[in-house]
Amino acid sequence: MFPYLIIFAIVAFGMIYTVQRIFRISNREIKRLNSVNAGKILTTIGETCNGVILIRAFRKEKYVLTEFLEKLNASINTAMLNSAIKVWMSIRLMLISNLIFACIALASVGLILCNIKFDYSSIAMCLTYSILLSGSFIELMSSYCNVE
Secondary structure, three states: OOOOHHHHHHHHHHHHHHHHHHHHHHHHHHHHHHHHHHHHHHHHHHHHHHOHHHHHHOOOHHHHHHHHHHHHHHHHHHHHHHHHHHHHHHHHHHHHHHHHHHHHHHHHHHHHHOOOOOOHHHHHHHHHHHHHHHHHHHHHHHHHHHOO
């Protein structure tokens, strides 16, 4: 019924491939940074527990606390960055899914305005599935990118 919409689908899948490639590269680096920061926090906790007598003897509690809070802040920043990049990807995928829906809607309006004979139920089905595609597609791409 709508063979020319394949062009829009190919362009959309190209954009989706680009978005997920950028996301995976960035997400991999952020996960690495998160692991490094978590390791620093665990090292600080371990060293503090083992050297608590020396820390108290030399009255370096504030220094150790400040050092720990700096490392905790870096870890929290990478966790927030990880959440932000997931939101970035979700927004891009929603935009692409909505562009697919807009193309189908515009094609349907074009068919109606040009008085071309067609089955209204097919257009309704295409519009319905393009709306449902949005949510399913975002979940699929998020799962695919988080597998790494």
